[in-house]
Amino acid sequence: MKIRVVTLTLSVLCVALAAPAFATTTFVNSGPLDGNDNAFFVTGPNLANFLGTVQDISDGFVSQATGTPTGGTFGLWVLHGVPNPDSFSLELGTTPFGTDLGAVTFACSNGCGTFLFENGLGFDVYSVNFGTSFFGALTQGQTYWFTLSNADDSQHSGSEAWDIPNGGLGTSGITCNFRQSGINFGDCGVGGETFLLVGGTTTPEPSSIMLLGSGLLGFAGVLRRKLSR
Numbered sequence: 001m002k003i004r005v006v007t008l009t010l011s012v013l014c015v016a017l018a019a020p021a022f023a024t025t026t027f028v029n030s031g032p033l034d035g036n037d038n039a040f041f042v043t044g045p046n047l048a049n050f051l052g053t054v055q056d057i058s059d060g061f062v063s064q065a066t067g068t069p070t071g072g073t074f075g076l077w078v079l080h081g082v083p084n085p086d087s088f089s090l091e092l093g094t095t096p097f098g099t100d101l102g103a104v105t106f107a108c109s110n111g112c113g114t115f116l117f118e119n120g121l122g123f124d125v126y127s128v129n130f131g132t133s134f135f136g137a138l139t140q141g142q143t144y145w146f147t148l149s150n151a152d153d154s155q156h157s158g159s160e161a162w163d164i165p166n167g168g169l170g171t172s173g174i175t176c177n178f179r180q181s182g183i184n185f186g187d188c189g190v191g192g193e194t195f196l197l198v199g200g201t202t203t204p205e206p207s208s209i210m211l212l213g214s215g216l217l218g219f220a221g222v223l224r225r226k227l228s229r
Contacts, residue, residue: 026065026197030194035077049158056178059146060143076162077126077162084113092145113126
């Protein structure tokens with residue numbers, strides 16, 4: 001009887017240890033939000049900024065992992081005194097401003113993002129979180145382009161701009177293209193903007209699979225002995 005109890009206990013332990021752990025995968029991290037240095041307007045192609053220009057920005061990056069992004073953040077500036085940003089568009093592709101891996105527009109009834117501070121340039125700085133279940137899978141080592149455009153607020157101020165971290169010195173491999181009136185003018189002249197793409201994984205490791213198999217075999221052994229009595 002004691003042997004059976006020990007066997008059952010070990011089987012339960014093996015199954016418990018084999019449960020897949022949730023881990024966060026980082027595909028790209030361009031660096032911490034700065035909020036004080038500079039930013040590029042992202043009010044286009046459907047909206048004009050308060051300088052009368054329509055513009056959107058696409059950042060190229062080398063994926064640091066394989067998998068599908070499930071969330072992310074970026075830094076956004078809005079003219080001080082204007083209500084929270086309330087919409088923006090995101091695109092992901094294999095070319096600058098490409099959409100072959102997904103495109104979506106977010107509308108936020110209570111405002112997009114979390115207010116952080118007012119900088120010394122007359123803008124309020126926000127950290128915007130977003131879900132990316134509409135994006136396709138990325139492959140480690142391959143180059144992709146993440147685009148931000150059509151940012152807006154309830155007053156249509158045209159003041160929304162994508163934060164540039166640390167003087168534009170983002171993670172190695174990140175480049176920036178700007179597009180005005182639908183024309184891609186190429187390199188922005190900086191390393192890239194503030195953004196993060198992450199995903200969740202639940203795939204068990206080979207050792208976990210072995211533990212699960214041992215646990216199930218243990219259960220089967222206990223049940224077989226019980227039925228044979």
